[in-house]
Amino acid sequence: MKKIKMITLILLLAALLYSHPHVWIEYTIQPVFSETGLEGLQLEWTFDEMFSWQIVMDYTDDHDYNISAEENQVIAEEAFGYLAESGYFADFYIDGKKKDVKIVTDFQSEGKDELLIYHFFIPWKINAKKEVTHLKLCFFDESIFCEIVPKKDGMILLQNDNISVEYSMPDRITYQLDFSKGK
Amino acid sequence: MKITKIILIFLILFIFISLLAQANPFTGKKSSAKVSTTFQRSSTWHTITNWQKEMNAKLTFLLKNLKESFNLKYFFILIFISIAFGIIHAIGPGHGKMIVGTYFLKEKATPIKALKIGCTISITHSGLAIILGIIFGLIVKGMKMHGRLDIQNYIGIFGGGLITLLGIYYLWQQLTNNEHLHKISSGKNEILLGIFSGMIPCPISMTIILFSLYFNVFLYGLISVIFFSVGMAFTISLIGIIMIKSRDIISNITVKNQKRVEVFQKIFGLLTSLIIILIGLGLVITKL
Numbered sequence: 001m002k003k004i005k006m007i008t009l010i011l012l013l014a015a016l017l018y019s020h021p022h023v024w025i026e027y028t029i030q031p032v033f034s035e036t037g038l039e040g041l042q043l044e045w046t047f048d049e050m051f052s053w054q055i056v057m058d059y060t061d062d063h064d065y066n067i068s069a070e071e072n073q074v075i076a077e078e079a080f081g082y083l084a085e086s087g088y089f090a091d092f093y094i095d096g097k098k099k100d101v102k103i104v105t106d107f108q109s110e111g112k113d114e115l116l117i118y119h120f121f122i123p124w125k126i127n128a129k130k131e132v133t134h135l136k137l138c139f140f141d142e143s144i145f146c147e148i149v150p151k152k153d154g155m156i157l158l159q160n161d162n163i164s165v166e167y168s169m170p171d172r173i174t175y176q177l178d179f180s181k182g183k
Numbered sequence: 184m185k186i187t188k189i190i191l192i193f194l195i196l197f198i199f200i201s202l203l204a205q206a207n208p209f210t211g212k213k214s215s216a217k218v219s220t221t222f223q224r225s226s227t228w229h230t231i232t233n234w235q236k237e238m239n240a241k242l243t244f245l246l247k248n249l250k251e252s253f254n255l256k257y258f259f260i261l262i263f264i265s266i267a268f269g270i271i272h273a274i275g276p277g278h279g280k281m282i283v284g285t286y287f288l289k290e291k292a293t294p295i296k297a298l299k300i301g302c303t304i305s306i307t308h309s310g311l312a313i314i315l316g317i318i319f320g321l322i323v324k325g326m327k328m329h330g331r332l333d334i335q336n337y338i339g340i341f342g343g344g345l346i347t348l349l350g351i352y353y354l355w356q357q358l359t360n361n362e363h364l365h366k367i368s369s370g371k372n373e374i375l376l377g378i379f380s381g382m383i384p385c386p387i388s389m390t391i392i393l394f395s396l397y398f399n400v401f402l403y404g405l406i407s408v409i410f411f412s413v414g415m416a417f418t419i420s421l422i423g424i425i426m427i428k429s430r431d432i433i434s435n436i437t438v439k440n441q442k443r444v445e446v447f448q449k450i451f452g453l454l455t456s457l458i459i460i461l462i463g464l465g466l467v468i469t470k471l
Contacts, residue, residue: 022386024236048236049243050390057397058327082329147232172229 021147024048030156033163037128045118052116065111076107093136133180138173238268250400265407269414282380285455287426297423303377305416311384316392335384342382343466350460357452
């Protein structure tokens with residue numbers, strides 16, 4: 001009986017240790033504040049070198065990392081646009097309620113040290129003083145095709161005089177913004 | 184009965200996770216399956232995926248450096264990392280492990296058979312990626328990433344359909360109890376199962392081939408993919424061997440009562456055939 005339990009445990013572990021990504025993304029989040037709360041989130045995604053190379057090869061004319069405005073437009077429409085279906089992998093919560101991300105703006109792709117970087121903005125207007133106390137921000141690909149992790153020092157917090165907020169990281173991929181501490 | 188329940192729970196869990204791995208966000212098809220972020224937040228998850236990320240980066244570095252000049256040390260590191268990457272990568276869902284595991288619960292087999300299926304899956308999985316990589320890299324050069332992923336998707340749907348048919352065939356064998364047919368087809372079954380299960384071309388192998396073609400290091404890319412497949416074959420075969428051993432232990436426990444053994448074998452045979460049908464259907468549905 002002990003043997004069976006052990007084998008079952010090994011098999012369950014084998015099933016749970018499912019690590020099957022094909023694309024790796026590192027991200028940073030910069031919350032952009034207004035006078036009353038949040039305007040949105042400025043994002044930066046840095047892809048692994050092989051995926052970066054594929055995008056540059058497929059969607060740029062001269063196949064280099066100097067991405068022109070036209071090439072940026074092509075990448076936005078043909079490579080980045082697909083991710084709308086997956087909500088741009090955003091797994092965001094406002095006071096425990098899931099926030100769907102459908103719109104992103106100001107998309108800009110950049111090549112740096114042979115890595116492709118996406119910059120974009122997620123509009124998310126929140127009157128922090130009236131309606132919200134707590135945000136949870138994380139990126140997660142349900143299909144496990146991409147592994148998305150924060151960069152070291154992945155949260156850039158530039159507060160203004162009117163908004164006070166604290167941030168913490170309860171696990172290795174989720175950021176928490178707590179406005180209640182600043183009230 | 185308790186043992187059967189435990190294994191059933193394991194199988195359901197394995198199916199669930201296996202199917203999740205089949206979706207791909209870059210094809211614009213939203214995954215119908217959802218997985219809790221709890222898994223992704225675990226430190227084990229991070230450790231394993233981080234290893235893969237490091238290995239992926241290391242392979243890129245080595246391929247580029249080997250382009251500059253041949254370096255024996257880099258060459259051996261390339262082989263070592265490719266094998267390790269394959270072993271770790273195949274721990275993930277997909278790669279036919281669920282089917283292999285289920286098949287060996289159904290079938291009394293030897294570890295050699297597990298090795299045979301593991302190698303067949305791995306050769307098919309990477310072999311198709313090598314062929315497609317060469318086609319996309321040399322012949323249909325204009326095709327973009329989402330087009331390539333769509334083609335991989337269609338091949339996966341076809342493979343899922345074949346797995347469903349094979350599951351129906353196993354079920355028919357079980358229901359008709361056709362021992363003669365079973366003996367004749369057992370060897371072919373394993374090869375077919377291996378081919379059908381590995382029919383989704385490996386995206387990582389394909390990227391390595393495309394990358395190596397572009398940087399004129401095709402031979403090194405090919406060697407890397409071959410050893411990556413060796414690593415995957417090791418993991419898949421190991422899962423098969425573990426399942427064979429599990430089945431043997433369960434059979435030994437129930438061997439005292441011949442009637443119980445027969446009932447056990449019948450139930451497992453039917454159950455695993457149904458599960459193989461479900462996996463095949465799942466592969467088709469998640470990719471449509």
